[in-house]
Amino acid sequence: MPESHYPEVRSLHLFSEMEDDNFRTLMRGSYVQNFPPQIDLIHEGESSDFLHIVLSGSVDLYAQWNNRETSIATVRPISTFILAATIRDAPYLMSARTLEKSGVALIPSQDVRDIFDIDAVFARAIVRELSQCYRGMVKSHKDMKLRTSLERLANYLLRQQTRAGGETTFELPTEKRRLASFLGMTPENLSRAFKGLRPYSVAVDGNRVTIADADDLKTLAKPSPLIDDYSS
Amino acid sequence: MPESHYPEVRSLHLFSEMEDDNFRTLMRGSYVQNFPPQIDLIHEGESSDFLHIVLSGSVDLYAQWNNRETSIATVRPISTFILAATIRDAPYLMSARTLEKSGVALIPSQDVRDIFDIDAVFARAIVRELSQCYRGMVKSHKDMKLRTSLERLANYLLRQQTRAGGETTFELPTEKRRLASFLGMTPENLSRAFKGLRPYSVAVDGNRVTIADADDLKTLAKPSPLIDDYSS
DNA sequence: TGCTCTGCTTGACATTTATCAATTCATGCG
DNA sequence: CGCATGAATTGATAAATGTCAAGCAGAGCA
Numbered sequence: 001m002p003e004s005h006y007p008e009v010r011s012l013h014l015f016s017e018m019e020d021d022n023f024r025t026l027m028r029g030s031y032v033q034n035f036p037p038q039i040d041l042i043h044e045g046e047s048s049d050f051l052h053i054v055l056s057g058s059v060d061l062y063a064q065w066n067n068r069e070t071s072i073a074t075v076r077p078i079s080t081f082i083l084a085a086t087i088r089d090a091p092y093l094m095s096a097r098t099l100e101k102s103g104v105a106l107i108p109s110q111d112v113r114d115i116f117d118i119d120a121v122f123a124r125a126i127v128r129e130l131s132q133c134y135r136g137m138v139k140s141h142k143d144m145k146l147r148t149s150l151e152r153l154a155n156y157l158l159r160q161q162t163r164a165g166g167e168t169t170f171e172l173p174t175e176k177r178r179l180a181s182f183l184g185m186t187p188e189n190l191s192r193a194f195k196g197l198r199p200y201s202v203a204v205d206g207n208r209v210t211i212a213d214a215d216d217l218k219t220l221a222k223p224s225p226l227i228d229d230y231s232s
Numbered sequence: 233m234p235e236s237h238y239p240e241v242r243s244l245h246l247f248s249e250m251e252d253d254n255f256r257t258l259m260r261g262s263y264v265q266n267f268p269p270q271i272d273l274i275h276e277g278e279s280s281d282f283l284h285i286v287l288s289g290s291v292d293l294y295a296q297w298n299n300r301e302t303s304i305a306t307v308r309p310i311s312t313f314i315l316a317a318t319i320r321d322a323p324y325l326m327s328a329r330t331l332e333k334s335g336v337a338l339i340p341s342q343d344v345r346d347i348f349d350i351d352a353v354f355a356r357a358i359v360r361e362l363s364q365c366y367r368g369m370v371k372s373h374k375d376m377k378l379r380t381s382l383e384r385l386a387n388y389l390l391r392q393q394t395r396a397g398g399e400t401t402f403e404l405p406t407e408k409r410r411l412a413s414f415l416g417m418t419p420e421n422l423s424r425a426f427k428g429l430r431p432y433s434v435a436v437d438g439n440r441v442t443i444a445d446a447d448d449l450k451t452l453a454k455p456s457p458l459i460d461d462y463s464s
Numbered sequence: 465t466g467c468t469c470t471g472c473t474t475g476a477c478a479t480t481t482a483t484c485a486a487t488t489c490a491t492g493c494g
Numbered sequence: 495c496g497c498a499t500g501a502a503t504t505g506a507t508a509a510a511t512g513t514c515a516a517g518c519a520g521a522g523c524a
Contacts, residue, residue, distance in 0.1 A: 420472090
């Protein structure tokens with residue numbers, strides 16, 4: 001990997017505190033690649049040869065079974081993905097594809113495991129990252145099992161509004177078909193769900209969403225930090 | 233905690249390799265308690281004061297939202313739960329209640345974090361445990377999003393059969409109402425789903441399930457190691 | 465034995481969600 | 495500009511799932 005990329009990788013929680021020698025060892029074996037949109041980076045079931053880091057663009061994590069497919073998460077810069085598979089040296093449970101033109105760093109899994117064994121600071125950082133991922137997954141699971149699709153959409157919109165700094169109007173960061181898959185519904189149903197939110201002051205025009213009265217929407221959505229706050 | 237319990241706790245992957253001094257420090261601050269059935273041990277939203285270890289009996293992890301409740305996992309001896317909350321010093325995302333009379337060890341979270349910071353072997357063991365939990369959660373999530381309730385039940389039964397050593401007939405380890413909640417359906421629907429599996433050689437009598445022809449059932453269930461193999 | 469409790473099952477019905485087909489809409493391109 | 499493409503929407507319908515109410519069955523107990 002060219003040294004010009006070191007600072008941005010180093011700025012990740014995962015790498016920011018570790019020994020410089022170990023960091024440089026990790027980087028030396030790695031490389032950065034640019035991918036066009038819609039390229040499969042990894043596929044579930046494969047063995048995990050590299051830890052991946054999204055440096056630019058965005059990557060969709062998804063899974064398939066019996067000819068069905070579902071989107072599980074979107075990874076945005078700068079974060080890692082499939083850390084758990086790398087650590088356990090186990091097969092990927094999810095596939096990953098670029099959503100747009102994206103830069104991805106690849107660090108050999110074996111190097112990660114080696115450094116993990118000798119750098120306690122790095123190991124602790126991994127624990128923090130993993131526990132965050134775990135809790136995120138628990139929250140998604142609760143969202144899925146406890147809410148109807150309309151409620152999931154309502155809460156999703158409120159989260160996006162927060163991400164957009166609380167603006168009344170904001171852009172959906174993703175295609176609607178993919179959003180539907182992420183929310184566990186069909187594109188047709190997502191369309192209807194948007195209409196179903198109109199009585200709660202939600203208006204949609206293309207990718208532009210307006211929530212005129214967030215408090216009104218919250219009476220339906222009933223957001224909870226134990227499901228919707230992805231920062232804790 | 234009485235020293236008589238040390239060996240069984242020590243036998244956990246999480247503790248088996250760590251420094252003896254550190255292990256004893258952890259144990260000294262801990263205690264063991266016996267609980268009757270249906271006792272709430274922790275409740276979601278509370279701060280995580282203790283890492284819990286199930287020594288005997290069984291514990292249900294569940295979550296609530298808006299007056300709805302769903303069962304997320306069952307913890308059986310000897311395993312820990314809510315490790316991620318302990319490590320992050322964050323609120324519990326799930327509640328836990330005893331399903332039967334159960335013995336539980338409680339280790340102060342602050343002690344776990346302290347030892348975690350000074351014992352690299354322990355930190356690594358935590359990583360392994362956490363990554364296992366994470367992958368388990370991903371699998372549950374895929375199960376939920378990619379399969380119908382009938383398919384989830386079919387695969388659940390095949391997993392239970394494996395757990396029971398592959399016997400044609402085995403016992404459900406849990407109440408049907410809780411199984412329904414775990415599988416993300418109502419008890420009524422679970423009843424109907426069992427009937428729906430009769431053409432696939434599944435017979436139910438109370439808690440006793442017979443799968444006459446597992447291959448037949450598999451044509452419906454299409455089990456996949458990337459969803460159903462909880463050991464990897 | 466009968467009683468009571470609780471969980472399970474069943475049936476009728478309502479709601480939610482998916483599927484299929486057709487149409488509209490936006491976008492890029494020759 | 496017109497056309498082709500793929501996404502989004504809409505309507506009609508079907509399938510899956512939930513809800514409500516009633517009945518059934520087994521466990522514990524007097």
